[in-house]
Amino acid sequence: MLRSARKPRHLALLAVAVLVVIAFVQLGRWQLGVAEDEALREALERARSQQPVAVETVLTPHSDFPGELSTRPVVATGEFGADQVVVANRRLEGRAGFWVVAPLRVAATGATLPVLRGFVTSAADVPPVPVGQVTVTGGLAPPESPYAGEPPPEGQLGSIDTSLLVSRWPGELYNAFVFQQEQAPAPAPADLGAMERVPTPSGETGFKWRNAAYALQWWAFALFAVFMWWRIVKDDEREDAEPESPDVAEEAGREPVTGGGDNG
Numbered sequence: 001m002l003r004s005a006r007k008p009r010h011l012a013l014l015a016v017a018v019l020v021v022i023a024f025v026q027l028g029r030w031q032l033g034v035a036e037d038e039a040l041r042e043a044l045e046r047a048r049s050q051q052p053v054a055v056e057t058v059l060t061p062h063s064d065f066p067g068e069l070s071t072r073p074v075v076a077t078g079e080f081g082a083d084q085v086v087v088a089n090r091r092l093e094g095r096a097g098f099w100v101v102a103p104l105r106v107a108a109t110g111a112t113l114p115v116l117r118g119f120v121t122s123a124a125d126v127p128p129v130p131v132g133q134v135t136v137t138g139g140l141a142p143p144e145s146p147y148a149g150e151p152p153p154e155g156q157l158g159s160i161d162t163s164l165l166v167s168r169w170p171g172e173l174y175n176a177f178v179f180q181q182e183q184a185p186a187p188a189p190a191d192l193g194a195m196e197r198v199p200t201p202s203g204e205t206g207f208k209w210r211n212a213a214y215a216l217q218w219w220a221f222a223l224f225a226v227f228m229w230w231r232i233v234k235d236d237e238r239e240d241a242e243p244e245s246p247d248v249a250e251e252a253g254r255e256p257v258t259g260g261g262d263n264g
Contacts, residue, residue: 007236017229021222028218052137054108061111061172065142071200072140074178076113078106080129083169087160088152090119092198097121100195101160101177102129103169104136112169114143114160114177118195123156125194130187137182139200143175 052073059069080102087099098120103112115136120126147158157164166173179200 013229013232017225020225024218024222024225028215028222031215031218055113055140055174055178056106056108059140059174059176061109061174063175065176067142069140069176070142071202073137073200074140075135075137076104076106076115076178077108077133077135078104078113079133080104080115081112081169082129084117084126084129085165085168086120086123086126086156088123088156088158089149092119092196095121098123098126098156099160099198100126101157103165104134104178105171106174107133109172111172111174113174114162114165115180116160116177116198117180118192119198120193120195122194127191127193127195130183130191135184136178136180137184138178138180140176140178141201143177 050073052075055074055076058072058074059065081104084100084102087101090097090099100117100120102115102117104115105111106113115138117129143162144159146161146163149158152158160177162173162175162177179198181197181200
């Protein structure tokens with residue numbers, strides 16, 4: 001088959017097949033990206049369409065975090081405690097830094113809700129908590145797993161692990177935290193300093209299987225192009241290997257007639 005594949009016409013067909021495969025693979029990858037983008041867009045639209053609800057109406061202190069509440073917009077009214085913590089090894093828009101997490105004593109229950117106030121690039125830039133009653137709006141998130149890496153410096157945490165926070169902050173504790181997006185009354189920019197808001201993650205986005213199916217179709221076409229080239233080469237090789245029929249061989253073996261009749 002290798003000898004047959006080296007024929008010029010088959011090499012030309014192979015070049016065409018390679019170009020077709022590359023094009024179809026890229027089209028499949030594009031459709032896969034469309035599937036992910038569509039799923040993300042729908043997830044963000046769902047999150048925006050949900051109206052914030054009071055945190056005490058969907059969560060109780062110390063209870064397990066329901067998975068369906070992840071990224072759910074909530075409102076919590078209360079007063080911040082001064083014992084903030086910084087969570088090391090965080091990134092925002094490619095920059096390394098820290099999360100600033102503060103305890104909010106929820107007025108309706110008296111329990112403490114961890115609130116992710118924002119991001120700073122230096123632990124020295126953590127602004128003080130606002131004084132007095134505030135209303136915080138943001139997206140719910142489950143507590144993070146215990147940090148298993150190198151212990152962070154003194155005064156810092158490796159994750160928002162409520163099993164550690166419950167021993168640090170007195171009273172009952174919600175088994176969740178909030179990505180703060182708004183605060184009322186709104187703080188002055190000078191009160192926030194260099195701290196920036198951390199956007200609520202988009203959560204589970206699922207997958208747009210219709211677009212994913214289109215991607216699989218393009219990849220199937222790419223495989224079919226390779227198969228067709230192989231089939232053409234194989235058929236050509238089979239034709240070359242077939243013996244000539246007896247009639248053809250006899251015809252080929254006859255000597256040509258060079259003269260006319262008898263010259264007498």
